[in-house]
Amino acid sequence: MxxxxxxxxxxxxxxxxxxxxxxxTVSAILAAKERVVLELTKGENKLGKRTVKKSKANPNxxxxxxxxxxxxxxxxxxxxxxxxxxxxxxxRRAAKAAAKxxxx
Numbered sequence: 118m119x120x121x122x123x124x125x126x127x128x129x130x131x132x133x134x135x136x137x138x139x140x141x142t143v144s145a146i147l148a149a150k151e152r153v154v155l156e157l158t159k160g161e162n163k164l165g166k167r168t169v170k171k172s173k174a175n176p177n178x179x180x181x182x183x184x185x186x187x188x189x190x191x192x193x194x195x196x197x198x199x200x201x202x203x204x205x206x207x208x209r210r211a212a213k214a215a216a217k218x219x220x221x
Contacts, residue, residue: 122194123143123153123194128142128195129142129194130195132192133191144184152189153186153192155185164182164183165183165184166181167183
C-alpha cells in the first residue's frame with residue numbers, strides 16, 4: 118500500500134497541469150491510480166469540465182462538470198497546512214515524552 122504526503126481534508130496547491138496555481142482541498146485519494154480528487158476553493162470554476170461518452174445515464178454525452186483529479190506528485194501542501202501538521206506532531210511528541218517521564 119502506498120503512502121502519500123497528503124491526506125483527505127488537507128489544503129494543497131496544484132503545481133502542474135490545467136489547474137496550476139489553484140488552491141484546493143483534498144476530498145479523496147485514489148491510491149490505485151496515485152491520484153487525488155480535489156475541490157477547488159478559489160475562483161469561479163470550482164468544478165472541472167470533463168468529456169463523457171453517450172450512455173443511458175448521460176444520453177447526449179458531451180461536457181459535464183465534476184470534481185478534478187490530479188496526480189499526487191502535482192500537489193503540495195500549503196504553508197498553513199504544513200505548519201498545522203508540524204504543531205500537531207510536536208504536541209504528540211511532547212505528550213509521549215511526558216508520559217514516559219522525560220522533560221524537553
